[in-house]
Amino acid sequence: MARFVVRRLLVMVAMLFAISLVTFLLFIVALPNGNPAALIAGRLANPAEVHLITVRYGFNKPIWVQYIKTIANIFGGTAYSYQSYFNVDAEIEAGLPATISLALGAGVIWLLTSILFGTLAAIRAGRYTDRVLTVLSMIGVSMPPFFFGAILIYYAGYKLGLIPLSGYVNITNPAQWLWHLIAPWITLSILFVGIYSRILRSTILDTVNEDFVRTAKAKGLSQGQVLRRHILRNSLVPIISLWGLDLAQVIGGGAILTESVYSLHGVGYLAYQSVSHLDTVTLMSIVMLTALAVVVLGALTEIFYAFLDPRIRLQ
Amino acid sequence: MSAAAPLLQVDDLRVSFATEDGLVRAVDGVSFSVAAGEVVAIVGESGSGKSVTAMTLMGLTRGHNARIEGRARLGDTELLSASEHELQRIRGASIAMIFQDPMSSLNPVYRIGDQIVEQIRAHERGISKSAAMERAVELMERVGIPRSSERLRSYPHEFSGGMRQRVMIAMALSCSPKLLIADEPTTALDVTIQAQILEELRTLREQTGAGIILVTHDLAVVADIADRVIVMYSGRVVEEGTIDELFYDPLHPYTWGLLGSITRIDRDRSQRLPAISGLPPSLLNTPKGCHFRPRCPHAFGRCTDDPQLIARVPDNAEHLDRCWLELDRKRALRVVGDQIGLVSPETVVS
Numbered sequence: 001m002a003r004f005v006v007r008r009l010l011v012m013v014a015m016l017f018a019i020s021l022v023t024f025l026l027f028i029v030a031l032p033n034g035n036p037a038a039l040i041a042g043r044l045a046n047p048a049e050v051h052l053i054t055v056r057y058g059f060n061k062p063i064w065v066q067y068i069k070t071i072a073n074i075f076g077g078t079a080y081s082y083q084s085y086f087n088v089d090a091e092i093e094a095g096l097p098a099t100i101s102l103a104l105g106a107g108v109i110w111l112l113t114s115i116l117f118g119t120l121a122a123i124r125a126g127r128y129t130d131r132v133l134t135v136l137s138m139i140g141v142s143m144p145p146f147f148f149g150a151i152l153i154y155y156a157g158y159k160l161g162l163i164p165l166s167g168y169v170n171i172t173n174p175a176q177w178l179w180h181l182i183a184p185w186i187t188l189s190i191l192f193v194g195i196y197s198r199i200l201r202s203t204i205l206d207t208v209n210e211d212f213v214r215t216a217k218a219k220g221l222s223q224g225q226v227l228r229r230h231i232l233r234n235s236l237v238p239i240i241s242l243w244g245l246d247l248a249q250v251i252g253g254g255a256i257l258t259e260s261v262y263s264l265h266g267v268g269y270l271a272y273q274s275v276s277h278l279d280t281v282t283l284m285s286i287v288m289l290t291a292l293a294v295v296v297l298g299a300l301t302e303i304f305y306a307f308l309d310p311r312i313r314l315q
Numbered sequence: 316m317s318a319a320a321p322l323l324q325v326d327d328l329r330v331s332f333a334t335e336d337g338l339v340r341a342v343d344g345v346s347f348s349v350a351a352g353e354v355v356a357i358v359g360e361s362g363s364g365k366s367v368t369a370m371t372l373m374g375l376t377r378g379h380n381a382r383i384e385g386r387a388r389l390g391d392t393e394l395l396s397a398s399e400h401e402l403q404r405i406r407g408a409s410i411a412m413i414f415q416d417p418m419s420s421l422n423p424v425y426r427i428g429d430q431i432v433e434q435i436r437a438h439e440r441g442i443s444k445s446a447a448m449e450r451a452v453e454l455m456e457r458v459g460i461p462r463s464s465e466r467l468r469s470y471p472h473e474f475s476g477g478m479r480q481r482v483m484i485a486m487a488l489s490c491s492p493k494l495l496i497a498d499e500p501t502t503a504l505d506v507t508i509q510a511q512i513l514e515e516l517r518t519l520r521e522q523t524g525a526g527i528i529l530v531t532h533d534l535a536v537v538a539d540i541a542d543r544v545i546v547m548y549s550g551r552v553v554e555e556g557t558i559d560e561l562f563y564d565p566l567h568p569y570t571w572g573l574l575g576s577i578t579r580i581d582r583d584r585s586q587r588l589p590a591i592s593g594l595p596p597s598l599l600n601t602p603k604g605c606h607f608r609p610r611c612p613h614a615f616g617r618c619t620d621d622p623q624l625i626a627r628v629p630d631n632a633e634h635l636d637r638c639w640l641e642l643d644r645k646r647a648l649r650v651v652g653d654q655i656g657l658v659s660p661e662t663v664v665s
Contacts, residue, residue: 211414212420215486218375218407220405225437309424
C-alpha cells in the first residue's frame with residue numbers, strides 16, 4: 001500500500017509537470033496575444049514604461065526562466081491577469097465553492113440515476129422499458145445545457161416560479177443553496193446520465209453471461225441477490241472510473257455552459273470569461289487546477305477500484 | 316443398478332431455443348434416471364446437448380426464448396414446472412452443481428469464504444455469519460484445502476485452478492445435496508489435478524450417498540468414476556448402459572467412434588489417432604432418421620427411419636441403444652485392427 005501511494009504520488013507530480021509545460025508552451029508561447037508588457041501597461045503607456053514592465057516582469061528573459069516564474073506565481077498565489085490585474089488564484093478560490101457544490105451534487109445525482117436507469121434498461125433489455133430509456137438517454141446526450149437550461153429557467157423559473165432564475169447562494173444558507181442548485185444539477189446531470197446508463201447497460205448485459213453469475217444462480221440465490229451482489233457489483237467498475245474523471249473535469253471548470261447559463265460564478269464561468277478575453281495566465285491557472293483535480297481524483301478512483309476489484313492491487 | 320424409486324427420473328426431456336436462425340433443438344427426448352449413490356456419466360461431444368440437459372435440471376436454461384418439455388422428478392418435486400421460488404430453494408440445497416471452468420465460475424471480487432458462506436446462508440436462514448464461517452472452514456478442509464481458516468480470506472485469483480475447483484466442490488457440499496451435477500468438472504485442469512478432483516467426488520459420493528451426474532467428453536474420466544454411462548449425440552441418447560457394457564460391448568457406431576478415438580497405452584503409437592470424420596449435424600436442421608447417419612460408415616437404407624432407444628441385447632433390459640444394425644453385425648463391425656473403433660487406424664491418412 002505504501003509503495004502504491006509513493007508511486008502514485010510520483011506519477012502525479014510527473015503528470016502535473018508535463019501538463020504545465022505543454023500548457024505554458026501553448027498559451028504563453030504559441031498564443032502570445034500581443035505583447036504582455038503592453039497589455040499590462042495599458043493603452044496610454046509610453047515605450048519607456050512598457051520597457052520597464054518588460055524588465056520587471058522578466059518578459060525579456062529566456063523562456064525556461066519565464067516558465068519557472070509563471071509556475072511559481074501560479075502555485076504561489078502571485079499570478080496576476082495581464083488584462084484585468086486581478087489575482088488569479090484569489091479569483092479561482094472565489095469560484096470554487098459554487099463549482100464544487102455544482103460538481104458534487106450533480107455527480108451524485110448522475111451516478112445514482114444512471115445506475116438506476118442502466119440497471120433497469122439491462123434487466124428489461126429489448127422490452128418496452130429498455131426502449132423508452134434508450135430514447136431518453138439519446139435525448140439526454142444530445143440535449144445542450146444552454147438549451148435545456150434556458151427551457152428550465154423560462155418555464156420552471158420565470159413562468160411557474162418553482163426555481164430561482166440564476167445565481168449561487170453560499171452553503172451557509174443551506175435551504176437557499178439547495179434551491180439555487182437544483183436546476184443546474186439537473187441540467188448538468190442529464191448529459192452524463194445518458195452516457196453512463198448506456199455504458200452500464202451494456203456492461204451488465206456482458207456480466208450476466210459470466211460463469212460466476214451462473215454459479216450464483218446455482219447456489220440458490222434470489223434474482224435480487226444475484227443482481228445486486230454479483231452482476232451490479234462487477235459492472236460498476238467502468239462507470240466509477242469514468243465518474244472520477246468527469247467529476248474532476250467539472251471541478252476544474254469543465255461545466256462552462258451550465259455555469260454560464262445559471263450565472264453560477266464558479267471556475268467554469270471564470271474560464272469562459274478568460275477565453276473571451278484571451279486571458280492566458282488565468283486560463284493556464286484553470287488548466288492546472290483541472291489537471292490537479294483529474295490527477296487527484298484519478299488516484300482516488302484507482303484506490304476505490306482496488307476496493308471494488310481485488311485483482312487490481314497486484315498490478 | 317437403480318433401486319425401485321430412483322433419486323432423479325427424467326422422462327422425454329426436450330429443450331429447444333428460438334434463435335434468429337430458427338429453432339435449435341438442443342435436447343430431443345432424453346430419458347434417464349439416477350439412483351442415490353450412483354454416478355451417471357453423460358458423454359458426448361460439444362453440442363450434443365449434455366450440458367443443456369444438466370443445466371435444465373437446475374432451471375438454468377429457462378428464458379423467454381427457451382421451450383422446455385418433458386418431466387424431471389427429484390423425489391416429490393417436479394423440476395421442470397417448479398416456480399422460480401421453489402427452484403431457488405432446490406438449487407444449491409437438494410441439487411448442487413459444479414461447473415467446467417473453475418477460473419471463471421467464482422466471482423473475482425469476493426473472498427472465497429464469503430462465497431461459500433453466501434450459499435450456506437441462502438439455504439439456512441438464521442445461521443449466524445460466524446457459524447457459517449466455521450462451516451466453510453470445515454468444508455474447505457474436507458475437500459483438501461490446506462490452511463483453510465487463512466485461505467478463507469483469499470480471493471479466487473490467489474488460488475490455482477484445482478484449488479478453485481475444490482472450492483466449488485466445497486460450496487456444492489455445503490448443504491448436503493441429494494444430487495450433484497458436475498458439468499465437465501475436470502476439463503480445465505491438469506491430469507494430476509483431475510485425478511484428485513475425481514477422488515474428491517468419489518469420497519463425496521461415499522460419504523453422503525448423493526447421486527452424481529457427471530457431464531464430460533472425457534472417456535478416461537468416465538472409466539474412472541462412473542457406474543452407468545449415457546452417450547448423447549445431437550440432442551439424443553444413442554446408447555445407455557453400465558460402464559462395462561459401454562466399454563466392452565458398445566452397440567452404437569458413435570460409441571465405437573468415441574472409444575476408437577481415445578489415446579490408449581496399448582495402441583501402436585506410430586499410427587494416427589482415428590477421428591470420427593465430419594461434424595455433428597446442425598441442431599437447426601437435423602438429418603431425417605438416425606442423426607448419426609451422415610457420419611456413419613455402416614449406414615444403410617433403414618437408417619432413414621428413426622431408430623428407437625431400446626434394449627437390443629437378449630436378457631438385458633438395461634443396455635439400450637439407438638441403431639438398426641443387427642446385434643451380431645454390430646459385434647463384428649466394431650472390431651477394427653484388434654480394437655473397438657469406427658474406422659480402422661490403418662485407413663486414417665496421416
